[in-house]
Amino acid sequence: MFEAVAFYLFAFLTISMFWITVTTSQALYALTALAAGMIFISAFFFILGADFLGAVQIVVYSGAVMALYSFGMMFFDTTRDVKEKQGNKALILGLSTLSALLVVAIFAGPIVSDNIHALYPVIDGVGNTQQVGLVLFTKYLIPFEVAAVMLLVAMVAGIVLAGKKMDSSLTLMNEEDIHLMNNQDKKVLS
Amino acid sequence: MEIGLNHYLVLSTILFAIGLVGVMRRKNLLMLFFATEILLNSVNISFAAISHFYGDLTGQMFAFFVIAIAASEVAVGLGLLVVWHKKHNNIDLDTMTSMRG
Amino acid sequence: MELFLYTALFSPLVGSMFAALFGASPKTKWAGIIPSILLGVSLTSSLILMLSVVDTDNIVHVELMTWMATGNLYIPFGFVVDQISVTMMVVVTLVSTVVHVYAIGYMDHDKSFNRFFAWLSAFVFSMLILVMSDNYAGLFIGWEGVGLCSWGLIGFWYHKESATWAANEAFIMNRIADLGMLIGIFLVYWNTGTLQYDEAFAAMPSLDHATLTWMGIFLFIGAMGKSAQFPLHTWLADAMEGPTPVSALIHAATMVTAGVYLVIRSNELYSLIPNVGLFIASLGTFVAIFAASMALVNRDIKRVIAYSTLSQLGYMFAAAGLGAYWVALFHLMAHAFFKALLFLGAGNVMHAMDSELDPFKMGGLAKTMKVTMIMMTLASVALAGIFPLAGFFSKDVILEAAFVDHHFIIYAVLLLTAGLTAFYSFRIIALIFHGEDRHTALGFHPHEAYKFMLWAMSPLLVLAVIAGFTFEEPFFEMVTHLLPDTEYHIHSHLTYWIMTIGTQTFVLLSIFYAYKKYMVRDIKVPDGTSAMENSFKYKLLINQYYIPYFYEEYLVKPYRELSAIFWEKVDMKVVDASVDGIANILYSTGEKTRDMQSGNLSTMLKWMVAGTVALLSLAVVFGLAVRHSDSILAILSGLGV
Numbered sequence: 001m002f003e004a005v006a007f008y009l010f011a012f013l014t015i016s017m018f019w020i021t022v023t024t025s026q027a028l029y030a031l032t033a034l035a036a037g038m039i040f041i042s043a044f045f046f047i048l049g050a051d052f053l054g055a056v057q058i059v060v061y062s063g064a065v066m067a068l069y070s071f072g073m074m075f076f077d078t079t080r081d082v083k084e085k086q087g088n089k090a091l092i093l094g095l096s097t098l099s100a101l102l103v104v105a106i107f108a109g110p111i112v113s114d115n116i117h118a119l120y121p122v123i124d125g126v127g128n129t130q131q132v133g134l135v136l137f138t139k140y141l142i143p144f145e146v147a148a149v150m151l152l153v154a155m156v157a158g159i160v161l162a163g164k165k166m167d168s169s170l171t172l173m174n175e176e177d178i179h180l181m182n183n184q185d186k187k188v189l190s
Numbered sequence: 191m192e193i194g195l196n197h198y199l200v201l202s203t204i205l206f207a208i209g210l211v212g213v214m215r216r217k218n219l220l221m222l223f224f225a226t227e228i229l230l231n232s233v234n235i236s237f238a239a240i241s242h243f244y245g246d247l248t249g250q251m252f253a254f255f256v257i258a259i260a261a262s263e264v265a266v267g268l269g270l271l272v273v274w275h276k277k278h279n280n281i282d283l284d285t286m287t288s289m290r291g
Numbered sequence: 292m293e294l295f296l297y298t299a300l301f302s303p304l305v306g307s308m309f310a311a312l313f314g315a316s317p318k319t320k321w322a323g324i325i326p327s328i329l330l331g332v333s334l335t336s337s338l339i340l341m342l343s344v345v346d347t348d349n350i351v352h353v354e355l356m357t358w359m360a361t362g363n364l365y366i367p368f369g370f371v372v373d374q375i376s377v378t379m380m381v382v383v384t385l386v387s388t389v390v391h392v393y394a395i396g397y398m399d400h401d402k403s404f405n406r407f408f409a410w411l412s413a414f415v416f417s418m419l420i421l422v423m424s425d426n427y428a429g430l431f432i433g434w435e436g437v438g439l440c441s442w443g444l445i446g447f448w449y450h451k452e453s454a455t456w457a458a459n460e461a462f463i464m465n466r467i468a469d470l471g472m473l474i475g476i477f478l479v480y481w482n483t484g485t486l487q488y489d490e491a492f493a494a495m496p497s498l499d500h501a502t503l504t505w506m507g508i509f510l511f512i513g514a515m516g517k518s519a520q521f522p523l524h525t526w527l528a529d530a531m532e533g534p535t536p537v538s539a540l541i542h543a544a545t546m547v548t549a550g551v552y553l554v555i556r557s558n559e560l561y562s563l564i565p566n567v568g569l570f571i572a573s574l575g576t577f578v579a580i581f582a583a584s585m586a587l588v589n590r591d592i593k594r595v596i597a598y599s600t601l602s603q604l605g606y607m608f609a610a611a612g613l614g615a616y617w618v619a620l621f622h623l624m625a626h627a628f629f630k631a632l633l634f635l636g637a638g639n640v641m642h643a644m645d646s647e648l649d650p651f652k653m654g655g656l657a658k659t660m661k662v663t664m665i666m667m668t669l670a671s672v673a674l675a676g677i678f679p680l681a682g683f684f685s686k687d688v689i690l691e692a693a694f695v696d697h698h699f700i701i702y703a704v705l706l707l708t709a710g711l712t713a714f715y716s717f718r719i720i721a722l723i724f725h726g727e728d729r730h731t732a733l734g735f736h737p738h739e740a741y742k743f744m745l746w747a748m749s750p751l752l753v754l755a756v757i758a759g760f761t762f763e764e765p766f767f768e769m770v771t772h773l774l775p776d777t778e779y780h781i782h783s784h785l786t787y788w789i790m791t792i793g794t795q796t797f798v799l800l801s802i803f804y805a806y807k808k809y810m811v812r813d814i815k816v817p818d819g820t821s822a823m824e825n826s827f828k829y830k831l832l833i834n835q836y837y838i839p840y841f842y843e844e845y846l847v848k849p850y851r852e853l854s855a856i857f858w859e860k861v862d863m864k865v866v867d868a869s870v871d872g873i874a875n876i877l878y879s880t881g882e883k884t885r886d887m888q889s890g891n892l893s894t895m896l897k898w899m900v901a902g903t904v905a906l907l908s909l910a911v912v913f914g915l916a917v918r919h920s921d922s923i924l925a926i927l928s929g930l931g932v
Contacts, residue, residue, distance in 0.1 A: 003193055004192075004193055007193050007197065011201050014201075014205065015201075015204060015205065015208065018205060018208045018209070018228050019208055021212065021224050021225070021228065022208055022209075022211050022212030022215060022216070022221075022224075022225055022228070023215075027218075027220070027221070030221060030224055031224070034224050034227060034228070037228070037231070038227075038231065041231050041234070041235060044198075044235055044238070045234075045235075045238055048198075048238045048239055048241075048242040049242055050238045050241065050242065050250050050253070052250070052254075053234075053238060053250050053253055053254060053257075056254065056257055057234075057257065060257050060258075060261055061227075061231070061257065061260075061261075064261060065227070065260065065261055065264050068264050068265060068268055069220070069223070069224070069264070069268075071268065072220050072223075072268050072271060072272075073220070091214075091897070092211055092214040092215055092897070093211065095210070095214065095897070095900050095901055095904055096207040096208075096210040096211045096214070096900070097207065098904050099206075099207065099210060099900060099903060099904045099907060100203045100204065100206065100207035102904065102907035102908055102910075102911055103203045103206065103907065104199065104200060104203050105911050106907065106910060106911060106914070107199050107203075131247060132247065132250060132251075132254075135247045135251060136251065136254075140251050143255060147255055147258045147259070150258075150259070150262055151258060151261070151262050153262075154261075154262030154263075154265045154266050155262075155265065157265070157266050157269055158265040158266060158268070158269040160269070161266075161269030161270060161272060161273050162268070162269045162272040162273070210900055213896050213900070214893070214896055214897045214900055216893070217893055222892075222896075283891065283892045283893045284891060284893070286890075286891070286892060287889065287890035287891050288890060289888075289890040290888065290889060290890030
């Protein structure tokens with residue numbers, strides 16, 4: 001009973017938040033609605049018993065990713081509406097509805113005929129986090145390490161792309177050159 | 191009423207459709223990224239739901255990696271957006287037509 | 292003996308190819324001499340073959356190689372030298388050799404000298420294939436070959452539009468007749484299973500009468516085109532546009548006799564269908580008098596001689612139709628000699644008079660052109676059928692044949708035609724050579740032809756004189772090995788003598804009348820004002836009974852309109868348009884889909900979603916198909932797939 005109430009409540013909230021994200025003309029509203037949607041999705045994870053995943057969702061998505069997007073918001077004058085030349089609304093809605101129906105049809109197929117079976121079964125009596133840890137560090141170790149390398153690469157890429165004064169290296173210059181560089185941009189008021 | 195796997199899958203599909211609407215509709219690059227996030231999240235929900243109803247941890251693992259990849263994708267994407275903005279001072283998709291065939 | 296056969300057949304081809312090498316070069320006399328020599332070689336071989344056939348009754352039959360051997364159809368390149376074909380071979384090669392030598396002189400100043408001999412020898416080669424072939428398919432190859440070479444020779448001076456028009460007319464009319472001939476050949480094959488003469492004729496008596504009748508009719512239609520019988524006769528008179536040696540060879544001695552040869556060769560078929568034979572004879576008789584009437588008033592000497600050829604062809608068909616095949620062949624042979632001689636003589640006259648053709652502008656040429664006058668007069672005497680020259684022995688027998696078989700109308704008409712023939716031939720002779728000199732006043736300075744040309748014509752003269760009384764008996768002996776040997780003798784001697792003397796008298800009277808009318812002093816060049824010229828009869832005859840006009844107005848013009856409609860409405864609008872349309876569709880599809888690559892990310896994302904939807908629907912469809920594959924198979928097998 002509670003589960004049904006919670007599911008429908010959060011479902012409604014998530015859908016409305018995401019709808020606001022895609023339809024509003026105000027950039028700030030979109031950002032805020034996205035963040036809210038992320039949180040509600042983590043609620044779903046908790047309902048489904050994926051505690052670790054829910055926590056990660058909050059921390060990574062609502063925390064880090066939204067922070068990044070907020071940084072991206074610097075490029076907007078937030079008091080102004082985002083003006084967008086709209087494409088064909090009917091086409092867009094039609095295409096997305098059609099794809100939704102098709103996906104449902106595809107998923108309804110095998111599930112009705114009960115073709116799916118478990119690959120890595122859950123061990124009872126242990127908490128979710130422990131189970132995740134067990135599986136992650138035994139069977140999914142290599143993807144884990146690869147993901148780590150990938151994050152590193154992404155981080156470096158982000159710094160290089162967005163950073164300033166990337167052509168000179170502070171550790172390789174003398175004191176006088178650093179001093180010169182710092183004073184170069186200052187304007188003397190006399 | 192019993193919440194079964196189908197409910198979660200339908201929910202996930204609806205969210206995916208909303209994401210598609212955003213992808214097709216938005217002309218601002220940053221808004222496009224938001225829509226992409228929605229797509230990824232809807233998929234995560236379905237992974238978690240299947241994992242729960244079949245007693246399999248594979249779904250959660252996959253969702254986990256999707257989150258990691260999404261995060262790095264945001265980082266790189268925003269970096270590129272910054273560079274573009276520095277150059278053109280404009281992030282409207284209609285002006286980005288240098289790949290015209 | 293086979294060697295002689297191949298020599299006779301292929302020497303003209305070698306000569307033609309030799310001359311063709313020089314086709315685009317300026318005139319070289321070797322291009323005329325070598326083909327003539329090679330034709331002489333062919334003539335010698337033919338004579339040797341003829342002597343062999345006469346002496347030993349051996350027929351030479353060779354098969355060069357197989358042409359078609361598919362299923363039940365077997366057609367070889369086979370050649371036979373039997374009594375009929377050896378006669379034709381000798382006639383063709385003799386007249387051709389004479390004409391070749393003559394043409395060296397006649398075409399002396401023509402810059403397409405080399406091309407002429409190439410065409411001429413090619414013609415002789417085709418004609419030899421026609422007469423020497425042992426099956427209908429080979430005959431047809433030769434048939435088409437002579438049609439083609441005749442086209443090339445009639446339209447030899449192709450810069451003249453009248454010449455090209457005449458050449459096309461000849462070829463097209465022949466082609467129309469060839470359709471009939473092809474149907475006849477198909478019928479022969481269909482009913483007898485073979486195209487070889489001996490086998491087909493052996494199978495024919497067992498076929499039913501209606502089939503044989505159709506066969507005979509269709510084959511005769513082909514003969515009508517080649518031998519210019521009514522209504523396909525207009526091309527022969529117009530073919531005089533070609534050089535005179537061409538007229539002498541083709542339109543006197545060889546090509547036009549191909550139709551007669553066909554009927555003679557198929558005599559076993561025509562003997563079985565005497566009704567068709569009677570039709571052929573009647574048509575031939577009609578053509579004889581029809582052509583003779585048109586020759587009475589014509590003012591073009593070559594045309595008059597052409598009409599006389601047409602008339603004599605009518606005689607030959609009359610003979611063949613009545614079943615007197617050996618008579619037809621004999622008349623063919625004799626006619627070839629004196630008609631070719633007449634044409635060559637006319638060529639001399641034309642050459643002397645700068646290609647002027649109107650005899651009213653000549654006159655009194657006997658003084659300057661004695662030899663030609665003698666030759667043409669003797670040839671005309673032979674043509675008229677006066678004893679003892681060649682024409683008598685052939686024409687009179689035809690008259691006898693008609694009389695004996697109780698075809699009195701045919702007899703009467705042919706007799707009348709004989710008189711007309713004598714009249715118009717001597718009209719021309721009188722106008723050209725006798726009477727007062729009308730040409731000097733008009734500025735002509737005639738001279739006799741080159742000596743070697745006259746020497747070349749002399750064999751024909753000799754033959755025209757002696758061929759009758761010398762050759763009739765041996766010819767009859769030889770030819771009746773193959774042809775039915777009906778002798779046409781009138782039982783009562785009295786009737787015979789009355790007939791013969793009566794015919795001769797009638798002909799001689801016509802000749803005298805012609806001389807009397809046209810040898811007088813004051814003949815003026817008719818200029819359209821005299822009463823006779825404006826009379827209806829004259830107009831009818833000089834316009835060839837308005838038949839060419841009829842053909843032009845009611846056949847050629849509508850056909851041209853129809854062709855124009857087909858070109859504009861069907862070919863351009865339908866065929867070309869659909870081809871262009873296909874290309875257009877491809878091009879415009881490319882142009883429109885090019886807009887997909889707009890470079891706009893938003894558009895591309897929309898396309899991506901659309902593609903994904905398409906793939907998803909495919910997945911659903913295939914998934915459903917896999918799930919319900921049994922029921923789908925059941926439905927399909929129910930539909931019969």
